Amino acid sequence: MIAKQCPDIDVKVVDINPTRIAQWNSRELPVYEPGLYEIVADRRGKNLHFSTEVDQAISAADMVFISVNTPTKTFGTGAGKAANLEYVEKCARQIARVSTGHKIVVEKSTLPVRTAEAVKTILSNTGDGATFDVLSNPEFLAEGTAIDDLLNPDRVLIGGENPTAIHALVEVYARWIPREKLLTTNLWSSELSKLTANAFLAQRVSSINAISALCEVTEADVDEVAAAIGTDSRIGPKFLRASVGFGGSCFQKDILNLVYLCEYFGLPEVAAYWEQVVKMNDYQKRRFVQRIVRTLFNTVSDKKIAVWGFAFKKDTNDTRESAAIYICRDLLEERAKITIYDPKVSEAQIRHELELVMQGPDGRLSPVSERLLAENLHVAASAESAAHQAHAIAVLTEWDEFKTANFSAIYDQMHKPAFVFDGRNLLKKNQLSQFGFQYQGIGVSG
Ligand code: UGA
Secondary structure (H helix, E strand, O other), X not given: OHHHHOOOOOEEEEOOOHHHHHHHOOOOOOOOOOOHHHHHHHHEOOOEEEEOOHHHHHHHXXXXXXXXXXXXXXXXXXXXXXXXXXXXXXXXXXXXXXOOOEXXXXXXXXXXXXXXXXXXXXXXXXXXXXXEEEEEOOOOOOOOOHHHHHHOOOOEEEEOOOHHHHHHHHHHHOOOOOHHHEEEEOHHHXXXXXHHHHXXXXXXXXXXXXXXXXXHOOOOEHHHHHHHHHOOOOOOOOOOOOOOOOOOOOHHHHHHHHHHHHHHOOOHHHHHHHHHHHHHHHHXXXXXXXXXXXXXXXXXXXXXXXXXXXXXXXXXXXXXOOHHHHHHHHHHHOOOEEEEEOOOOOHHHHHHHHHHHHOOOOOOOOHHHHHHHHHHEEEOOOHHXXXXXXXXXXXXXXXXXXXXXXXXXXXXXXXXXXXXXXXXXOOOHHHHHHHOOEEEEOOEOO
């Protein structure tokens, strides 16, 4: 977006992974995002360059954005919760090693509060006379809507200490974003705001999902409840869609990171409060499978279930922490035969995700899991073919194309009674009932 909006700024994207860089330089970008290819194709070779020459790019730059991943630690202190800052630290050391003169270093990765302290210390102790300012500029874009979010953000947050450095970054964004949307804060507020924003958003989904469970046993309808509370402008209508559970690479990781920070700073009650958001999400995924099993006469063993959608939401090929992974695993463990269709996710990616989540602690698949993956898991090339001879359809991602499926033809080729479990409340109950389907949405009894 900077390359697009500021033709006079030279943007170099560098990565140590040559395969990734080759993809960025090709027609098949490594991520699917509506509108992204057009922008890359327009600026590539002009003021946008992708390369593996990291040192050269750093030494030529006035401003360096650190945008590496910060996965959850899988080992040692804080395993399962704290962020692994290994890659951020390596970046800081590399920047320090090759820099001369003065540079502004911008934290773009999502980081725990006070990481900038570590980055500053590394930069000021390892460098060769170079000087640095550190800014925090967290990314708020969501996948699937990334281009629009970057073009018209609700706000851009820039945290820092030196007003001159803050001003330099403000001037970049001010080329296309109104100044009142450029918020400047101290470093620590900026770092903490990112984790807090994700925790609040995820909390809304877990709150409405908690209410969905209550709706199912009281004949209330969760969509009606969401609409009713969403009209209170203090609550607002966004991010209140009940679902099979939130997924994606950010929410769970960032909340657990927040939980870890609270524990670290001796605030166990605050940690437990936020951890509950994640627990509610796990409950929602489990509950969806239990409802399918109960409705299909208490057994899905040897029954065929069509799974529509595997990505963590529509308009992305990202499957990280997708609710579909856990739901498919649980269905396989119930011995169901599942056939998955997703318009953007490959069979290899689906199998890889399920293998990871079915492995034992030793990193191996048990013979039973291996057999279930080989014999009970299939991937189809269309929503309709996935439903062929199925007992039920489970909608797990809200892809638009599912709304216009040929339900009459699909109904004809399914076992009867033919069930639809709509984990996204995407389809219309009345319409499906007319074709003969038994329909169950999230947060609606019946
Ligand atoms: C999220 C935040 O929305 C971004 O602001 C943030 O920048 C990003 O994380 C990040 O930290 O990088 P993202 O994970 O791409 O973005 O996706 P969301 O649109 O937030 O959706 C997350 C999950 O919640 C999805 O599985 C989605 O289906 C689910 N969701 C969302 C619901 O179940 N109901 C809703 O009403 C909204």
